[in-house]
Amino acid sequence: MTQARFRGAIAGWPVGHSLSPVVNAWWRRKHGVAGSYEHMPCEGGEAEFRQLVERLKAEEFTGINVTIPHKENAFKVADTVSDRAKALGVANTLVFYDGKVHADNTDEEGFYASVMAVRPERKSRALVLGAGGAAPAVLMALHRAGFENIDISNRTRQKAEGLKSRFECLSEIVDWSKFADNLSAYDLVVNTTSLGMHGQPPLEVDLSAAPDHMIVADIIYTPLETPLLAQARARGLKTFNGLAMLANQAVPGFEHWTGIRPAVTPDLMEHLEDRLLGRIPPVAIALTGSIGMGKSTVAAMFARLGAHTWDADDAVHRLYAEGGAAVEPVAELFPDVIQSGAVSREKLSAHLLANPGDFPALEAVVHPLVAADRAVSFDKAQRAGALSCVMDIPLLFEKHLEKPFQAVVVVTADEEVRRKRVLVRPGMTEEKYRSIVARQMPEGEKIARADYVIRTDLSLEETAAEVSDAYRQILEKYAY
Numbered sequence: 001m002t003q004a005r006f007r008g009a010i011a012g013w014p015v016g017h018s019l020s021p022v023v024n025a026w027w028r029r030k031h032g033v034a035g036s037y038e039h040m041p042c043e044g045g046e047a048e049f050r051q052l053v054e055r056l057k058a059e060e061f062t063g064i065n066v067t068i069p070h071k072e073n074a075f076k077v078a079d080t081v082s083d084r085a086k087a088l089g090v091a092n093t094l095v096f097y098d099g100k101v102h103a104d105n106t107d108e109e110g111f112y113a114s115v116m117a118v119r120p121e122r123k124s125r126a127l128v129l130g131a132g133g134a135a136p137a138v139l140m141a142l143h144r145a146g147f148e149n150i151d152i153s154n155r156t157r158q159k160a161e162g163l164k165s166r167f168e169c170l171s172e173i174v175d176w177s178k179f180a181d182n183l184s185a186y187d188l189v190v191n192t193t194s195l196g197m198h199g200q201p202p203l204e205v206d207l208s209a210a211p212d213h214m215i216v217a218d219i220i221y222t223p224l225e226t227p228l229l230a231q232a233r234a235r236g237l238k239t240f241n242g243l244a245m246l247a248n249q250a251v252p253g254f255e256h257w258t259g260i261r262p263a264v265t266p267d268l269m270e271h272l273e274d275r276l277l278g279r280i281p282p283v284a285i286a287l288t289g290s291i292g293m294g295k296s297t298v299a300a301m302f303a304r305l306g307a308h309t310w311d312a313d314d315a316v317h318r319l320y321a322e323g324g325a326a327v328e329p330v331a332e333l334f335p336d337v338i339q340s341g342a343v344s345r346e347k348l349s350a351h352l353l354a355n356p357g358d359f360p361a362l363e364a365v366v367h368p369l370v371a372a373d374r375a376v377s378f379d380k381a382q383r384a385g386a387l388s389c390v391m392d393i394p395l396l397f398e399k400h401l402e403k404p405f406q407a408v409v410v411v412t413a414d415e416e417v418r419r420k421r422v423l424v425r426p427g428m429t430e431e432k433y434r435s436i437v438a439r440q441m442p443e444g445e446k447i448a449r450a451d452y453v454i455r456t457d458l459s460l461e462e463t464a465a466e467v468s469d470a471y472r473q474i475l476e477k478y479a480y
Protein backbone atom coordinates (compact mmCIF):
# COMPACT_ATOMS: atom_id res chain seq x y z
CA MET A 1 0.00 0.00 0.00
CA THR A 2 1.51 3.26 -1.13
CA GLN A 3 -0.62 5.60 0.97
CA ALA A 4 -1.93 5.93 4.48
CA ARG A 5 -5.47 4.70 4.23
CA PHE A 6 -7.72 4.11 1.29
CA ARG A 7 -11.04 5.93 1.19
CA GLY A 8 -13.31 5.52 -1.81
CA ALA A 9 -16.94 5.76 -2.84
CA ILE A 10 -19.40 5.28 -5.65
CA ALA A 11 -21.17 8.54 -6.45
CA GLY A 12 -24.41 8.75 -8.41
CA TRP A 13 -28.15 8.70 -8.00
CA PRO A 14 -29.64 6.33 -7.20
CA VAL A 15 -26.61 4.51 -5.90
CA GLY A 16 -27.79 2.28 -3.08
CA HIS A 17 -27.97 -0.90 -5.11
CA SER A 18 -24.53 -0.54 -6.68
CA LEU A 19 -22.29 -3.58 -6.41
CA SER A 20 -19.13 -1.47 -6.61
CA PRO A 21 -18.70 -1.41 -2.81
CA VAL A 22 -18.85 -5.22 -2.80
CA VAL A 23 -16.21 -5.54 -5.52
CA ASN A 24 -13.95 -3.00 -3.83
CA ALA A 25 -14.26 -4.68 -0.44
CA TRP A 26 -13.47 -8.06 -1.97
CA TRP A 27 -10.18 -6.79 -3.37
CA ARG A 28 -9.28 -4.82 -0.25
CA ARG A 29 -9.64 -7.97 1.81
CA LYS A 30 -7.70 -10.04 -0.71
CA HIS A 31 -4.80 -7.58 -0.81
CA GLY A 32 -4.88 -6.46 2.82
CA VAL A 33 -5.69 -2.85 1.98
CA ALA A 34 -7.03 -0.93 4.97
CA GLY A 35 -9.76 1.62 4.44
CA SER A 36 -13.35 1.93 3.30
CA TYR A 37 -15.57 2.43 0.27
CA GLU A 38 -19.06 3.82 0.56
CA HIS A 39 -22.28 4.72 -1.21
CA MET A 40 -22.36 8.43 -2.00
CA PRO A 41 -25.79 9.50 -3.20
CA CYS A 42 -25.66 12.71 -5.23
CA GLU A 43 -28.99 14.08 -6.39
CA GLY A 44 -29.01 17.13 -8.60
CA GLY A 45 -26.77 18.26 -11.42
CA GLU A 46 -23.31 19.59 -12.15
CA ALA A 47 -23.26 22.10 -9.28
CA GLU A 48 -24.13 19.45 -6.69
CA PHE A 49 -21.57 17.07 -8.13
CA ARG A 50 -18.84 19.74 -8.04
CA GLN A 51 -19.73 20.46 -4.43
CA LEU A 52 -19.46 16.78 -3.58
CA VAL A 53 -16.07 16.47 -5.25
CA GLU A 54 -14.76 19.48 -3.31
CA ARG A 55 -15.96 17.93 -0.06
CA LEU A 56 -14.40 14.55 -0.83
CA LYS A 57 -11.11 16.20 -1.74
CA ALA A 58 -11.17 18.10 1.56
CA GLU A 59 -11.93 14.89 3.42
CA GLU A 60 -8.93 13.26 1.74
CA PHE A 61 -10.77 10.63 -0.24
CA THR A 62 -8.44 8.63 -2.47
CA GLY A 63 -10.86 8.56 -5.38
CA ILE A 64 -14.37 7.61 -6.48
CA ASN A 65 -16.29 5.68 -9.05
CA VAL A 66 -19.00 7.67 -10.76
CA THR A 67 -22.23 6.40 -12.21
CA ILE A 68 -25.45 7.78 -13.69
CA PRO A 69 -26.26 10.69 -13.87
CA HIS A 70 -22.84 12.20 -13.22
CA LYS A 71 -20.47 10.65 -15.77
CA GLU A 72 -20.40 13.82 -17.86
CA ASN A 73 -19.98 15.95 -14.75
CA ALA A 74 -17.10 13.75 -13.63
CA PHE A 75 -15.40 14.49 -16.95
CA LYS A 76 -16.03 18.23 -16.58
CA VAL A 77 -14.65 18.61 -13.05
CA ALA A 78 -11.32 16.95 -13.86
CA ASP A 79 -8.00 18.80 -14.02
CA THR A 80 -6.46 16.02 -16.09
CA VAL A 81 -8.18 13.40 -18.26
CA SER A 82 -7.03 10.06 -19.69
CA ASP A 83 -7.07 9.58 -23.48
CA ARG A 84 -9.79 6.97 -23.27
CA ALA A 85 -12.00 9.25 -21.18
CA LYS A 86 -11.38 11.99 -23.75
CA ALA A 87 -12.48 9.66 -26.55
CA LEU A 88 -15.77 9.01 -24.77
CA GLY A 89 -16.32 12.48 -23.32
CA VAL A 90 -17.48 10.98 -20.02
CA ALA A 91 -15.67 9.58 -16.98
CA ASN A 92 -16.50 6.89 -14.45
CA THR A 93 -13.37 6.96 -12.28
CA LEU A 94 -11.81 9.91 -10.45
CA VAL A 95 -8.47 9.99 -8.70
CA PHE A 96 -7.72 12.78 -6.21
CA TYR A 97 -4.08 13.83 -6.12
CA ASP A 98 -2.30 16.96 -4.82
CA GLY A 99 -5.63 18.77 -4.53
CA LYS A 100 -6.41 17.93 -8.16
CA VAL A 101 -8.73 15.51 -9.95
CA HIS A 102 -7.76 13.00 -12.63
CA ALA A 103 -10.57 11.42 -14.68
CA ASP A 104 -10.51 8.07 -16.42
CA ASN A 105 -13.11 5.98 -18.20
CA THR A 106 -12.85 2.24 -17.63
CA ASP A 107 -16.10 1.06 -19.25
CA GLU A 108 -14.37 0.20 -22.51
CA GLU A 109 -11.86 -1.89 -20.61
CA GLY A 110 -14.69 -3.58 -18.73
CA PHE A 111 -16.45 -4.70 -21.89
CA TYR A 112 -13.19 -5.50 -23.67
CA ALA A 113 -12.20 -7.91 -20.89
CA SER A 114 -15.66 -9.51 -20.99
CA VAL A 115 -15.48 -10.11 -24.74
CA MET A 116 -11.95 -11.45 -24.64
CA ALA A 117 -12.92 -13.84 -21.85
CA VAL A 118 -15.33 -15.68 -24.16
CA ARG A 119 -12.67 -15.96 -26.90
CA PRO A 120 -14.61 -15.09 -30.03
CA GLU A 121 -13.59 -17.36 -32.91
CA ARG A 122 -14.80 -15.13 -35.70
CA LYS A 123 -14.64 -11.36 -35.71
CA SER A 124 -15.97 -10.34 -39.07
CA ARG A 125 -19.15 -8.53 -38.04
CA ALA A 126 -20.75 -7.41 -34.76
CA LEU A 127 -24.06 -5.69 -34.07
CA VAL A 128 -24.55 -3.18 -31.24
CA LEU A 129 -28.16 -2.66 -30.20
CA GLY A 130 -28.81 0.74 -28.64
CA ALA A 131 -27.13 4.12 -28.86
CA GLY A 132 -27.51 5.34 -25.27
CA GLY A 133 -24.85 6.11 -22.70
CA ALA A 134 -23.38 2.61 -22.65
CA ALA A 135 -22.99 2.12 -26.41
CA PRO A 136 -19.78 4.11 -27.13
CA ALA A 137 -17.62 2.12 -24.69
CA VAL A 138 -19.00 -1.12 -26.09
CA LEU A 139 -18.27 -0.29 -29.69
CA MET A 140 -14.77 0.94 -28.87
CA ALA A 141 -14.12 -2.32 -27.04
CA LEU A 142 -15.37 -4.38 -29.99
CA HIS A 143 -13.06 -2.42 -32.24
CA ARG A 144 -10.07 -3.04 -29.97
CA ALA A 145 -11.05 -6.71 -29.73
CA GLY A 146 -10.60 -6.92 -33.51
CA PHE A 147 -14.13 -6.93 -34.92
CA GLU A 148 -13.74 -5.76 -38.51
CA ASN A 149 -17.24 -4.39 -39.03
CA ILE A 150 -19.39 -2.98 -36.28
CA ASP A 151 -23.01 -2.17 -37.11
CA ILE A 152 -25.40 -0.31 -34.86
CA SER A 153 -29.18 -0.25 -34.53
CA ASN A 154 -31.23 2.05 -32.36
CA ARG A 155 -34.94 2.81 -31.98
CA THR A 156 -34.13 6.50 -32.53
CA ARG A 157 -32.03 6.32 -35.68
CA GLN A 158 -30.73 9.85 -35.23
CA LYS A 159 -28.82 8.85 -32.12
CA ALA A 160 -27.09 6.04 -34.02
CA GLU A 161 -26.17 8.56 -36.72
CA GLY A 162 -24.70 10.81 -34.05
CA LEU A 163 -22.46 7.99 -32.90
CA LYS A 164 -21.44 7.12 -36.46
CA SER A 165 -20.19 10.64 -36.99
CA ARG A 166 -18.10 10.38 -33.79
CA PHE A 167 -16.73 6.84 -34.10
CA GLU A 168 -14.97 5.82 -37.29
CA CYS A 169 -15.06 2.18 -36.32
CA LEU A 170 -18.82 2.06 -36.96
CA SER A 171 -19.87 0.53 -40.31
CA GLU A 172 -23.62 0.42 -41.00
CA ILE A 173 -26.66 1.82 -39.29
CA VAL A 174 -29.38 -0.81 -39.37
CA ASP A 175 -33.06 0.12 -39.05
CA TRP A 176 -34.46 -0.85 -35.64
CA SER A 177 -37.37 -2.59 -37.36
CA LYS A 178 -35.01 -4.64 -39.53
CA PHE A 179 -32.06 -5.65 -37.37
CA ALA A 180 -33.50 -9.12 -36.79
CA ASP A 181 -33.76 -9.83 -40.53
CA ASN A 182 -30.07 -10.22 -41.10
CA LEU A 183 -28.85 -11.98 -37.96
CA SER A 184 -27.00 -14.65 -39.95
CA ALA A 185 -24.40 -11.99 -40.86
CA TYR A 186 -23.24 -11.50 -37.27
CA ASP A 187 -20.59 -13.17 -35.14
CA LEU A 188 -21.66 -11.21 -32.07
CA VAL A 189 -24.75 -9.26 -31.01
CA VAL A 190 -24.76 -7.10 -27.90
CA ASN A 191 -27.71 -5.40 -26.25
CA THR A 192 -26.87 -2.03 -24.70
CA THR A 193 -30.49 -0.85 -24.41
CA SER A 194 -32.44 -1.04 -21.19
CA LEU A 195 -34.79 -3.65 -22.67
CA GLY A 196 -34.75 -6.84 -20.62
CA MET A 197 -33.77 -5.14 -17.39
CA HIS A 198 -35.93 -5.81 -14.31
CA GLY A 199 -39.10 -3.79 -14.74
CA GLN A 200 -38.55 -3.20 -18.48
CA PRO A 201 -40.11 -5.04 -21.42
CA PRO A 202 -37.89 -7.66 -23.08
CA LEU A 203 -35.98 -7.08 -26.30
CA GLU A 204 -38.19 -8.75 -28.90
CA VAL A 205 -36.06 -10.77 -31.29
CA ASP A 206 -36.19 -14.24 -32.77
CA LEU A 207 -32.76 -15.87 -32.68
CA SER A 208 -33.65 -18.95 -34.70
CA ALA A 209 -31.76 -17.64 -37.75
CA ALA A 210 -28.62 -16.86 -35.76
CA PRO A 211 -25.49 -18.75 -36.83
CA ASP A 212 -24.33 -21.45 -34.39
CA HIS A 213 -21.10 -19.64 -33.55
CA MET A 214 -22.83 -16.34 -32.72
CA ILE A 215 -22.11 -14.82 -29.30
CA VAL A 216 -25.01 -13.01 -27.64
CA ALA A 217 -24.14 -10.48 -24.97
CA ASP A 218 -26.10 -8.19 -22.71
CA ILE A 219 -24.60 -5.47 -20.57
CA ILE A 220 -27.48 -5.87 -18.10
CA TYR A 221 -26.95 -7.90 -14.91
CA THR A 222 -30.30 -7.39 -13.20
CA PRO A 223 -31.50 -9.98 -14.01
CA LEU A 224 -28.38 -12.03 -14.61
CA GLU A 225 -30.16 -13.72 -17.49
CA THR A 226 -32.34 -11.41 -19.59
CA PRO A 227 -34.98 -12.97 -21.87
CA LEU A 228 -32.54 -12.33 -24.74
CA LEU A 229 -29.78 -14.36 -23.07
CA ALA A 230 -32.23 -17.09 -22.03
CA GLN A 231 -33.32 -17.45 -25.63
CA ALA A 232 -29.71 -17.54 -26.84
CA ARG A 233 -28.77 -20.15 -24.26
CA ALA A 234 -31.78 -22.31 -25.22
CA ARG A 235 -30.59 -22.03 -28.82
CA GLY A 236 -27.14 -23.30 -27.73
CA LEU A 237 -25.33 -20.00 -28.36
CA LYS A 238 -22.47 -18.66 -26.29
CA THR A 239 -23.63 -15.80 -24.02
CA PHE A 240 -22.38 -13.39 -21.41
CA ASN A 241 -24.11 -10.81 -19.22
CA GLY A 242 -23.06 -7.45 -17.77
CA LEU A 243 -21.58 -8.74 -14.55
CA ALA A 244 -18.07 -9.29 -15.96
CA MET A 245 -18.15 -5.76 -17.40
CA LEU A 246 -19.09 -4.40 -13.99
CA ALA A 247 -16.25 -6.24 -12.25
CA ASN A 248 -13.67 -5.51 -14.94
CA GLN A 249 -14.43 -1.81 -15.16
CA ALA A 250 -13.56 -1.60 -11.46
CA VAL A 251 -10.04 -2.97 -11.97
CA PRO A 252 -8.30 0.23 -13.19
CA GLY A 253 -9.85 2.33 -10.41
CA PHE A 254 -8.53 0.03 -7.72
CA GLU A 255 -5.14 0.09 -9.42
CA HIS A 256 -5.11 3.92 -9.67
CA TRP A 257 -5.98 4.25 -5.99
CA THR A 258 -3.88 1.53 -4.39
CA GLY A 259 -1.14 0.70 -6.87
CA ILE A 260 -2.36 -2.91 -6.90
CA ARG A 261 -3.90 -4.40 -10.04
CA PRO A 262 -6.62 -6.75 -8.82
CA ALA A 263 -7.98 -9.76 -10.69
CA VAL A 264 -11.54 -10.65 -11.60
CA THR A 265 -11.50 -14.23 -10.37
CA PRO A 266 -14.22 -16.90 -10.59
CA ASP A 267 -14.75 -16.71 -6.82
CA LEU A 268 -15.45 -12.96 -7.04
CA MET A 269 -17.92 -13.53 -9.87
CA GLU A 270 -19.60 -16.27 -7.88
CA HIS A 271 -19.84 -13.97 -4.87
CA LEU A 272 -21.50 -11.24 -6.95
CA GLU A 273 -23.93 -13.75 -8.41
CA ASP A 274 -24.75 -15.05 -4.94
CA ARG A 275 -25.55 -11.52 -3.85
CA LEU A 276 -27.73 -10.82 -6.89
CA LEU A 277 -29.52 -14.14 -6.60
CA GLY A 278 -30.46 -13.49 -2.97
CA ARG A 279 -28.20 -16.13 -1.44
CA ILE A 280 -26.56 -13.75 1.03
CA PRO A 281 -28.65 -12.37 3.91
CA PRO A 282 -28.58 -8.59 4.31
CA VAL A 283 -27.04 -7.11 7.46
CA ALA A 284 -29.87 -6.85 9.99
CA ILE A 285 -29.87 -3.37 11.52
CA ALA A 286 -32.31 -2.37 14.26
CA LEU A 287 -33.28 1.27 14.48
CA THR A 288 -34.86 2.40 17.69
CA GLY A 289 -35.46 5.43 19.83
CA SER A 290 -38.14 6.90 21.99
CA ILE A 291 -41.17 8.73 20.67
CA GLY A 292 -40.33 11.94 18.82
CA MET A 293 -36.66 11.14 18.27
CA GLY A 294 -36.87 11.25 14.46
CA LYS A 295 -36.63 7.57 13.64
CA SER A 296 -38.56 7.94 10.38
CA THR A 297 -36.26 10.72 9.18
CA VAL A 298 -33.24 8.61 10.00
CA ALA A 299 -34.78 5.52 8.37
CA ALA A 300 -35.29 7.56 5.17
CA MET A 301 -31.62 8.55 5.31
CA PHE A 302 -30.62 4.87 5.52
CA ALA A 303 -32.95 4.11 2.59
CA ARG A 304 -31.26 6.82 0.51
CA LEU A 305 -27.96 5.01 1.08
CA GLY A 306 -29.51 1.79 -0.22
CA ALA A 307 -30.81 0.04 2.89
CA HIS A 308 -34.06 -1.86 2.59
CA THR A 309 -36.29 -0.48 5.34
CA TRP A 310 -39.15 -1.81 7.39
CA ASP A 311 -41.19 0.08 9.96
CA ALA A 312 -42.99 -1.59 12.86
CA ASP A 313 -45.61 1.19 13.04
CA ASP A 314 -46.39 0.78 9.34
CA ALA A 315 -46.74 -2.94 9.85
CA VAL A 316 -49.22 -2.37 12.69
CA HIS A 317 -51.18 0.03 10.47
CA ARG A 318 -51.44 -2.67 7.79
CA LEU A 319 -52.43 -5.31 10.32
CA TYR A 320 -55.17 -3.08 11.79
CA ALA A 321 -56.55 -1.95 8.43
CA GLU A 322 -59.61 -3.59 6.89
CA GLY A 323 -58.65 -7.12 5.85
CA GLY A 324 -55.50 -6.97 8.02
CA ALA A 325 -54.51 -10.09 9.95
CA ALA A 326 -54.96 -8.45 13.38
CA VAL A 327 -58.57 -7.31 12.94
CA GLU A 328 -60.23 -10.60 13.83
CA PRO A 329 -58.17 -11.51 16.91
CA VAL A 330 -58.38 -7.93 18.25
CA ALA A 331 -62.16 -7.93 17.68
CA GLU A 332 -62.39 -11.02 19.85
CA LEU A 333 -60.51 -9.32 22.68
CA PHE A 334 -62.03 -5.83 22.51
CA PRO A 335 -65.11 -5.73 20.25
CA ASP A 336 -65.65 -2.03 21.09
CA VAL A 337 -62.50 -0.91 19.20
CA ILE A 338 -63.61 -2.19 15.77
CA GLN A 339 -64.98 0.29 13.27
CA SER A 340 -65.88 -0.36 9.60
CA GLY A 341 -64.07 -3.71 9.59
CA ALA A 342 -60.80 -2.24 10.89
CA VAL A 343 -59.20 -1.70 14.29
CA SER A 344 -59.74 1.96 15.13
CA ARG A 345 -56.44 3.19 16.53
CA GLU A 346 -58.19 6.05 18.26
CA LYS A 347 -60.65 3.74 20.01
CA LEU A 348 -57.92 1.28 20.86
CA SER A 349 -55.73 3.93 22.37
CA ALA A 350 -58.67 5.31 24.42
CA HIS A 351 -59.45 1.77 25.55
CA LEU A 352 -55.86 1.17 26.65
CA LEU A 353 -55.63 4.51 28.43
CA ALA A 354 -58.67 3.49 30.49
CA ASN A 355 -57.58 -0.17 30.88
CA PRO A 356 -53.78 -0.30 30.99
CA GLY A 357 -54.05 -3.89 32.24
CA ASP A 358 -55.19 -4.95 28.74
CA PHE A 359 -51.79 -4.28 27.13
CA PRO A 360 -50.39 -7.81 27.59
CA ALA A 361 -53.43 -9.48 25.95
CA LEU A 362 -53.18 -7.14 22.96
CA GLU A 363 -49.44 -7.64 22.63
CA ALA A 364 -49.80 -11.43 22.74
CA VAL A 365 -51.92 -11.16 19.61
CA VAL A 366 -50.15 -8.38 17.74
CA HIS A 367 -46.46 -9.08 18.37
CA PRO A 368 -46.31 -12.45 16.56
CA LEU A 369 -48.09 -10.90 13.56
CA VAL A 370 -45.63 -8.01 13.47
CA ALA A 371 -42.70 -10.43 13.74
CA ALA A 372 -44.06 -12.42 10.79
CA ASP A 373 -44.43 -9.23 8.72
CA ARG A 374 -40.83 -8.33 9.57
CA ALA A 375 -39.59 -11.75 8.50
CA VAL A 376 -41.36 -11.41 5.15
CA SER A 377 -39.76 -8.01 4.60
CA PHE A 378 -36.28 -9.30 5.47
CA ASP A 379 -36.74 -12.13 3.02
CA LYS A 380 -37.79 -9.68 0.33
CA ALA A 381 -34.66 -7.58 1.00
CA GLN A 382 -32.49 -10.67 0.65
CA ARG A 383 -34.14 -11.73 -2.60
CA ALA A 384 -33.53 -8.23 -3.96
CA GLY A 385 -29.83 -8.57 -3.14
CA ALA A 386 -29.93 -5.76 -0.57
CA LEU A 387 -26.79 -5.25 1.51
CA SER A 388 -28.76 -4.31 4.59
CA CYS A 389 -32.19 -4.21 6.10
CA VAL A 390 -32.99 -1.47 8.59
CA MET A 391 -35.88 -2.29 10.89
CA ASP A 392 -37.50 0.54 12.76
CA ILE A 393 -38.69 -0.92 16.07
CA PRO A 394 -39.78 1.61 18.72
CA LEU A 395 -39.84 -0.80 21.68
CA LEU A 396 -36.77 -2.83 20.69
CA PHE A 397 -35.15 -2.87 24.13
CA GLU A 398 -38.35 -2.84 26.16
CA LYS A 399 -39.54 -5.98 24.37
CA HIS A 400 -36.10 -7.61 24.28
CA LEU A 401 -36.05 -7.85 20.48
CA GLU A 402 -32.40 -6.88 19.87
CA LYS A 403 -30.92 -10.40 19.67
CA PRO A 404 -31.24 -11.13 15.93
CA PHE A 405 -29.64 -7.81 14.90
CA GLN A 406 -26.00 -7.34 14.04
CA ALA A 407 -26.13 -3.64 14.77
CA VAL A 408 -28.43 -1.54 16.92
CA VAL A 409 -28.79 2.13 16.05
CA VAL A 410 -30.37 4.44 18.63
CA VAL A 411 -31.79 7.76 17.52
CA THR A 412 -31.68 10.41 20.18
CA ALA A 413 -32.32 14.11 20.74
CA ASP A 414 -32.37 16.54 23.60
CA GLU A 415 -35.41 15.93 25.85
CA GLU A 416 -36.84 19.43 25.36
CA VAL A 417 -36.57 19.22 21.54
CA ARG A 418 -38.29 15.88 21.62
CA ARG A 419 -41.16 16.96 23.91
CA LYS A 420 -41.88 19.94 21.68
CA ARG A 421 -41.88 17.76 18.56
CA VAL A 422 -44.33 15.29 20.03
CA LEU A 423 -46.74 17.77 21.58
CA VAL A 424 -47.50 19.42 18.24
CA ARG A 425 -48.79 16.09 16.84
CA PRO A 426 -52.55 15.97 16.30
CA GLY A 427 -54.37 14.38 19.21
CA MET A 428 -51.33 14.44 21.52
CA THR A 429 -51.76 15.62 25.10
CA GLU A 430 -49.31 16.02 27.99
CA GLU A 431 -51.03 13.10 29.69
CA LYS A 432 -50.72 10.81 26.66
CA TYR A 433 -47.12 11.85 26.15
CA ARG A 434 -46.26 11.04 29.76
CA SER A 435 -47.97 7.66 29.54
CA ILE A 436 -45.97 6.78 26.42
CA VAL A 437 -42.69 7.94 27.93
CA ALA A 438 -43.39 5.97 31.11
CA ARG A 439 -43.48 2.74 29.08
CA GLN A 440 -40.13 3.46 27.45
CA MET A 441 -36.68 2.73 28.78
CA PRO A 442 -34.76 5.76 30.12
CA GLU A 443 -32.73 7.49 27.41
CA GLY A 444 -29.33 6.97 29.05
CA GLU A 445 -29.89 3.25 29.20
CA LYS A 446 -30.82 3.06 25.52
CA ILE A 447 -27.72 4.98 24.53
CA ALA A 448 -25.57 2.69 26.64
CA ARG A 449 -26.96 -0.32 24.78
CA ALA A 450 -26.54 1.18 21.30
CA ASP A 451 -23.85 0.15 18.84
CA TYR A 452 -24.34 3.46 17.03
CA VAL A 453 -26.02 6.66 18.21
CA ILE A 454 -27.54 9.18 15.78
CA ARG A 455 -28.44 12.67 17.03
CA THR A 456 -31.42 14.39 15.46
CA ASP A 457 -31.20 17.72 17.25
CA LEU A 458 -28.52 18.81 14.76
CA SER A 459 -29.03 20.17 11.25
CA LEU A 460 -30.38 17.66 8.71
CA GLU A 461 -26.97 17.63 6.98
CA GLU A 462 -25.18 16.80 10.22
CA THR A 463 -27.65 14.03 11.01
CA ALA A 464 -27.27 12.66 7.47
CA ALA A 465 -23.50 12.66 7.90
CA GLU A 466 -23.84 10.68 11.15
CA VAL A 467 -26.10 8.17 9.41
CA SER A 468 -23.70 7.86 6.52
CA ASP A 469 -20.80 7.32 8.91
CA ALA A 470 -22.63 4.64 10.87
CA TYR A 471 -23.81 2.94 7.69
CA ARG A 472 -20.30 2.81 6.27
CA GLN A 473 -18.96 1.28 9.46
CA ILE A 474 -21.77 -1.27 9.70
CA LEU A 475 -21.35 -2.45 6.10
CA GLU A 476 -17.57 -2.62 6.43
CA LYS A 477 -17.96 -4.75 9.52
CA TYR A 478 -20.75 -7.08 8.48
CA ALA A 479 -21.75 -6.89 4.82
CA TYR A 480 -18.72 -7.72 2.74
Ligand code: ATR
Nearest residue numbers: 129130131132133134154155156159192193194195
Ligand atom coordinates in the same frame (compact mmCIF):
# COMPACT_ATOMS: atom_id res chain seq x y z
P1 ATR B 1 -28.79 6.59 -21.68
O1 ATR B 1 -28.08 5.29 -21.49
O2 ATR B 1 -27.99 7.56 -22.45
O3 ATR B 1 -29.37 7.14 -20.45
P2 ATR B 1 -31.38 5.71 -22.36
O4 ATR B 1 -32.35 6.75 -22.72
O5 ATR B 1 -31.45 5.07 -21.05
O6 ATR B 1 -29.96 6.25 -22.68
O7 ATR B 1 -31.52 4.55 -23.45
C1 ATR B 1 -30.63 3.51 -23.56
C2 ATR B 1 -30.90 2.78 -24.85
O8 ATR B 1 -32.07 1.95 -24.69
C3 ATR B 1 -31.19 3.71 -26.01
O9 ATR B 1 -30.56 3.16 -27.11
C4 ATR B 1 -32.71 3.63 -26.13
O10 ATR B 1 -33.21 3.88 -27.42
P3 ATR B 1 -33.58 5.39 -27.88
O11 ATR B 1 -32.29 6.05 -28.23
O12 ATR B 1 -34.46 5.20 -29.05
O13 ATR B 1 -34.28 6.04 -26.74
C5 ATR B 1 -32.94 2.17 -25.78
N1 ATR B 1 -34.32 1.89 -25.40
C6 ATR B 1 -34.93 2.18 -24.24
N2 ATR B 1 -36.20 1.74 -24.25
C7 ATR B 1 -36.41 1.18 -25.46
C8 ATR B 1 -37.53 0.54 -26.10
N3 ATR B 1 -38.70 0.41 -25.46
N4 ATR B 1 -37.37 0.07 -27.36
C9 ATR B 1 -36.19 0.20 -27.98
N5 ATR B 1 -35.10 0.78 -27.46
C10 ATR B 1 -35.21 1.27 -26.21
